Amino acid sequence: MLIEKDMKLADVLHHDHNLIPVISRFGIKLGFGENTIEEICAAQQLDSDFLLTILNTFHDPLFFADRHLKSFPVGLLISYLKETHKNYLNERLPYIALLINRLTETSSDHKTAYQLLMNFFVEYKKELTKHIEREEKVVYPYVLQLEVAIASGTTSDALLQQVNTYSITDYEEEHENVEEKLFDLKNIILKYLPPTTDQNLCFTILHELFILEKDLNEHARIEDTILVPKVEEMERIINKRA
Amino acid sequence: MAKTIKIVLIEQAFLLAAGIESLVSELHGVFVEQVYHGSEHSLTDKVLGHKPDMIIINPHAIENQLLSVIKTFQQEPDIKLVGLLSTKAPDNIKSRFAYYLNRDEGKFDLLEGLKKIIGNDLEKPAKKTRILSNREIELLKQVCLGHTNQEIADKLFLSVHTVMTHRKNITKKLGIKTVSGLTVYALMNNLVDIREVENRG
Ligand SMILES: [Fe+2]
Numbered sequence: 001m002l003i004e005k006d007m008k009l010a011d012v013l014h015h016d017h018n019l020i021p022v023i024s025r026f027g028i029k030l031g032f033g034e035n036t037i038e039e040i041c042a043a044q045q046l047d048s049d050f051l052l053t054i055l056n057t058f059h060d061p062l063f064f065a066d067r068h069l070k071s072f073p074v075g076l077l078i079s080y081l082k083e084t085h086k087n088y089l090n091e092r093l094p095y096i097a098l099l100i101n102r103l104t105e106t107s108s109d110h111k112t113a114y115q116l117l118m119n120f121f122v123e124y125k126k127e128l129t130k131h132i133e134r135e136e137k138v139v140y141p142y143v144l145q146l147e148v149a150i151a152s153g154t155t156s157d158a159l160l161q162q163v164n165t166y167s168i169t170d171y172e173e174e175h176e177n178v179e180e181k182l183f184d185l186k187n188i189i190l191k192y193l194p195p196t197t198d199q200n201l202c203f204t205i206l207h208e209l210f211i212l213e214k215d216l217n218e219h220a221r222i223e224d225t226i227l228v229p230k231v232e233e234m235e236r237i238i239n240k241r242a
Numbered sequence: 243m244a245k246t247i248k249i250v251l252i253e254q255a256f257l258l259a260a261g262i263e264s265l266v267s268e269l270h271g272v273f274v275e276q277v278y279h280g281s282e283h284s285l286t287d288k289v290l291g292h293k294p295d296m297i298i299i300n301p302h303a304i305e306n307q308l309l310s311v312i313k314t315f316q317q318e319p320d321i322k323l324v325g326l327l328s329t330k331a332p333d334n335i336k337s338r339f340a341y342y343l344n345r346d347e348g349k350f351d352l353l354e355g356l357k358k359i360i361g362n363d364l365e366k367p368a369k370k371t372r373i374l375s376n377r378e379i380e381l382l383k384q385v386c387l388g389h390t391n392q393e394i395a396d397k398l399f400l401s402v403h404t405v406m407t408h409r410k411n412i413t414k415k416l417g418i419k420t421v422s423g424l425t426v427y428a429l430m431n432n433l434v435d436i437r438e439v440e441n442r443g
């Protein structure tokens with residue numbers, strides 16, 4: 001289904017509940033009644049075209065996000081990506097940690113096994129956090145600087161040097177590493193966890209992991225297919241000018 | 243037998259192509275890798291470049307080139323050539339294809355037809371392969387202790403290549419890709435001792 005401005009947001013979310021985290025990142029609160037996407041955006045001063053593109057990208061992997069998203073200023077895209085990071089670091093990951101921790105506390109047997117799971121999750125969390133911090137401290141500021149330089153027509157020597165030394169290619173590889181750990185985590189719980197008294201807790205954990213995985217994949221897809229090509233393009237322009 | 247069946251589809255009409263893709267996605271391990279409209283430059287090279295297991299062709303998509311295109315594909319004995327035809331398709335067209343799907347049929351008849359064409363080509367997941375061999379367990383232990391492929395090879399008198407093959411098999415059997423994930427598995431199953439792991443470099 002192609003999501004459009006004049007659709008009621010409630011209908012869209014009925015159709016695909018995976019979009020709920022997306023609207024929360026835009027600061028849209030529940031209780032939006034019968035309002036359409038366009039009306040909600042107008043009331044909250046959001047860029048409705050941008051929201052629509054992000055919603056469609058999430059909803060349908062075949063949606064040509066790169067074609068649409070490239071026309072937006074990088075700043076808008078980056079502030080959305082940062083909101084997503086905040087959601088991972090402050091909400092999703094701590095919540096999953098809490099659940100796994102509860103698993104270690106409530107079960108009397110196999111304590112070591114659950115502890116191992118917890119350790120593995122902590123390791124995963126650290127890796128993802130490190131990746132995100134690198135993006136916010138290095139990658140995003142660099143991209144924003146490139147945009148400013150192109151708009152103003154002047155490139156500082158420092159930036160020019162960065163253009164020549166910095167490489168965005170290891171970036172995609174890092175995404176893969178983070179994905180692999182999450183894949184393992186799901187499989188360990190699905191296949192190898194010793195029986196627990198609280199099956200429902202395990203189901204909840206798994207469910208959270210699957211949601212996180214889908215969300216992270218879409219997030220990384222936006223970074224890989226929109227941000228990276230955009231950086232390469234801007235670097236080319238600046239190199240030509242220099 | 244192959245683990246997956248790769249299909250290349252030659253179909254001009256978006257609706258039919260989308261229909262075939264949706265049909266194929268119902269079968270586990272079978273997928274459409276690429277759709278061509280039929281009018282592409284050097285079509286047969288492009289199609290064969292994918293090394294497909296099956297090519298599904300709607301004759302309408304390639305019109306007067308049909309004969310030569312089919313002839314080229316027929317030189318590849320391992321590729322199943324399937325015509326996507328209507329009930330009314332003339333016999334002289336039907337007879338050109340070793341197999342055909344009747345596009346006027348309902349979903350489950352089409353699925354049956356497709357399954358028949360695939361026959362035994364698809365490898366069924368073997369139940370036994372999930373269990374690690376003694377050799378693989380030995381290797382897994384070494385991996386968990388933090389040894390490199392070269393170190394493991396030296397220690398177990400294997401070539402690095404063999405070590406890598408074993409590691410691939412372990413990952414495939416367990417569905418765990420990372421060293422830390424494998425370590426958790428090994429610890430949970432008491433294959434290694436936690437103190438040994440903690441002492442690793
Ligand atoms: Fe990110």
Ligand SMILES: [Fe+2]
Nearest residue numbers: 135175220223
């Ligand atoms: Fe990222």
